[in-house]
Amino acid sequence: MKAFRMSLIMIVLCGLAFPLLMTGIAQILFPKQANGSILYNEKKQAIGSELIGQSFKNPKYFQGRVSSIEYDANGSGSKNYAPSNEEMIKRTQKDAEKWLKDHPGKTLKDVPLDLITNSGSGLDPHITPAAARFQIPKIIKANQGKVTEQQLEKLIQKHIEDRNIGVLGQPRVNVLLLNMDLQKVIQR
Template sequence: MEEKQSMIGPIIRMTLVLMTFCGLVYPVAVTGIAQAAAPHKADGSLIYDENDKVIGSELIGQTFTEEGYFHGRVSSIEYNGAGSGSNNYAPSNEDMLNRTKESIIEWKKNNPETKISDVPNDLLTNSGSGLDPHISPKAAYVQLDRVSEATGINKAELEKLIEKHVQGRELGLFGEERVNVLKLNLDIKNMMKQ
């Protein structure tokens, strides 16, 4: 019994030291380093409008349904950044098949001039997180006709705009080329103002 009581003091002290270090010192230090090294990223990669109002993040997608804008991936969580994830359905799952069929119907309605066989999978499927703000360059190019017709911006200008927004692989090795839909659409909005 006496031996157990002698252990209580060191256990409490070690718990307090670890709580202070792991719960206070370490998070403050990491936040400070992140703010000093990459403040834009540390603050969530936020995008502001001309009035300094936050309109989104480079890291979380948004739903664009207007014909004059490029559309992003399907998101079963409506791009709600409070929680990420999508249903991990197998390709044979009935719910997955129905949702994909609905995406195809929606695509055909908005883009009647494009054959469904030309539509990249990333326009018809969720990303793993349901928050992905990017589409493939091919997914952007396949939307050219609709966006050009709705905005009056000729296809050659839109192609240059897409090329401007193509981001390469990380470190030249990891991931795929991608286009941030929000940034692309902001440029389109600015072009339409002119």
């Protein structure tokens, strides 16, 4: 009987009280993050999370990294292929050829690696500033003069996030945030 009561007490404490307490503290101290860092458009409609990448197929917008799970946030992961894996080599070559087709005069060395390789989670919302800049000519062409190179460079510069605590990771650009600002520019 003692074991049963102790189990019941632990279930209530660890399975109910503690999670509710942590959720309450998170809602008070970090409400945006506790609710998924959801981003809204001008009409107050949710368009995505700042933390989860999205697929942008329209050439008028910046493209993110390749996602082996098609940005399905129900689970994360990647195929975790070695660089020598035949399937990965074929896929990256195909993706690189697509980028080169859209960027005449560029070579394979010019294509930023993050545009042709997966992130570990398949949900990464960021690309490098170099990957964003690489896309500028394609975006100008797709938008038929509604945006200039200077405007795009300014948008990229605005959205560069520095290393975490100054030393962890690399500078990066959130593709969804960048595309939200780009949409405002091309709709003017």
